[in-house]
Amino acid sequence: MKLFSNSFTNLERALDYSSLKQKVISQNISNVDTPNYKSKDVSFKEMLAHESGTGLKAYRTNQRHFDFNGSPSANGVYTRNNMQYNHNGNSVDMDKEMSDLATNQIYYNALTERISGKFQTLQSVIKGGR
Template sequence: MSLFSNTISTLESALNYSSLKQKVISQNIANVDTPNYKAKDASFKATLQQAVDQSIHAYRSDGRHYDFKQRPQTNAAVSTRQNVQYNHNGNSVDLDKEMSDLATNQIYYNAVTERINGKFSTLQNVIRGGK
């Protein structure tokens, strides 16, 4: 029996994703004037897939059923953005988009930290006996 639900580990993965996204955005902003720099992006899809793969435990009762264990484990992926407009110096960083992504990521981070704080407050309340 597990003492904690998978919610805390899922929230931890969300915080790790937000941290990675922050680093990628910061790197893009820092290189806004670097010639031939290609903007990068953190993939939420890979992070989500990894969380889902870790939380699904299935047993096959028939050979035709889908095998969950054969899926490759993926980490959060950082990739170069495709289909972007390049500046005159070959740089593909759009500062307005990066600042917008930074604000969006900050809101996401704050929401996840509030949720994990609520989970720990609930646990603390249970430990105290509801007092």
């Protein structure tokens, strides 16, 4: 009999993703004035493929559809190319980074509340519903 479902594992992986995204956003913000710094992002698709051990396959039914053949690194972090916002070659857009930071914070808070609820449910079961 399986005691726990995969929900704890899935929530843990989601927290790992959110933590990595937070680090990448913080790195981008800290390098906003660094000449020729290229901003980075985290690819959820690549992290999912890395965690599941198999790559995601997609078949294009039309040539205008997006191609899913990317080559980000195994941990899902990749450099955004073809972007330049500053005269010194830096591609960090501070407004986008702050927006991503707020979005990631909301996502992280929702995950922590969900995992806290799971533990409270377990605690209630252990105590016999009291």
